[in-house]
Amino acid sequence: MEIRKVQITGGSSYIVSLPKEWIKSSKIAKNDPVGLIVQQDGTLLVTPKIDVEAVQREKTFQVNATTDQIFILRCLISAYIAGYTVITLTAQGRLPPKIRMRVRDFTQMAIGQEVVEETETSIRIKDLLNPSEMPFQNTIRRMAVLARGMHQDSVEALKSGNTALAEDVIARDNDVDRLQWLIARQANLVLNDANLSRRMNVSPQMALTYFLIARIIERIGDHGTRIARSSIGLTMTDQKCDIITMIDDASTTASSIFDRAIESLFSQDIKTANATIQHVEDLEEQARAINTHALDYDAATATALVSISDSIRRIGEYSGDICESIINHLIHEETPIH
Incomplete structure (x- = not known):
């Protein structure tokens, strides 16, 4: 860190000199304007970027016929989440057809990504x-x-044995994943661009909180998918009415905890968040009762029922994690507790 003294000029103006190396690397000339942004911690950010354009970042991947398709898809997703605005895939010869297929999969999965240029040897994707x-x-x-x-x-x-509904739930998991990637991308963009943070009125700390909560919600969606998978092929009979009622009651408890967690997020209510966490213990008791009752059935049925019970319990626990993230954020923001 360089230490520089504040000086007074003209009797009323406070000035501080800027490092010569930084001036040169930023290509700042005499009389060029710079932006000054006051951070939440009181520090002052000096930036040569005073326009409202987002920071443009490019990433290039070299591919060939032996490139692992799943690996390149993961690389594309990672580049998207990292905040790159332009992603290019190039090859020395023709791009393999399977790589083009993975690019199409990526643009369908990631929000805002489109192929803007395509040749025999390269594909350019832009946000x-x-x-x-x-x-x-x-x-x-x-x-x-x-x-x-x-x-x-x-x-x-x-409850209804509706396989089509269960399969629809499984298909919806992709929609939750896409939104979680978007949140992760937005958080990275805010962390790397103070101007964007200011325009969106979101502090880096809040962006990180949203990122953590989005990850948790994505996992809650995964457990909804897990319940749907377990329900397929599970035949409900009159003998199973009692345990289905228990599952329905536990599901209602888990949904209530989740709703209260989301409500406390948007109301920024630390007391509601804390009170919501207390209800997780009630859900755990319900889950234990379901697991005990499941032992009365054959092994395959009991396994499916315990899996469903575990997922419902995890939905409640993840909702409690959301509340803990909210409390952590509000304490960091020094929110007064009444």
Whole structure:
């Protein structure tokens, strides 16, 4: 760290000199304007980027006929989440058809990614989404609606034996994943671009909180999918009515905990978040009762029922994790407790 003294000029203006090396590397000339951004911790950010354009970052991948398709798909997703605005795939010869297929899969999975240029030897993918047009709150709300619906519909599929509904729940998991990737990308963009953080009115700390909560909601969606998978092929009879009622009751408890967690997130209510965590113990007791009752059935049925019970319990516990993240954030923000 360089230490420089603040000086007074003209009797009322405070000035501090800027490092010559930084001036040269930033290509700043005499009379060029620079931006000054006051950070939440009181530090002052000096930036030569004073326009509202997002930071442009490019990533290039070299591929060939032996490139692992799953690996390159993971690389594309990682580059997307990392915040690269342009991704290029190039080959010395013709791009393998299977690589082109993975690119199509990627652009269908990732929000805002489109192929803008394609030749025999390269494909150029560009991000067409303006980050400030997709507020974190809207994406989190959409994720919460999807995850809650998946949980409720998976239990309904179990109760009614509706295989088509269970398969629809499984298909919806991709939608939750896409939104979680978007949140991760937005968080990285905010962390790397102070101007974007200011325009979106989201602090880096809040962006990280949204990222953590999005990860948790994505896992809740996974457990909705797990319930749906377990319900397929599980035949419900009159003898199983008691345990299905127990599962339905536990599911209602888990949904209530999740709803309260999301409510405390958007209301920034630390007391509601804390009170919600207390209800997780009630759900754990319900899950234990289901597991004990499941032992009365054959091994295959008992295994499926215990898996469903475990997923419902995990949905409640993950909802408690959301509340803990909210409390951590609000304490960091020094929110007053009444």
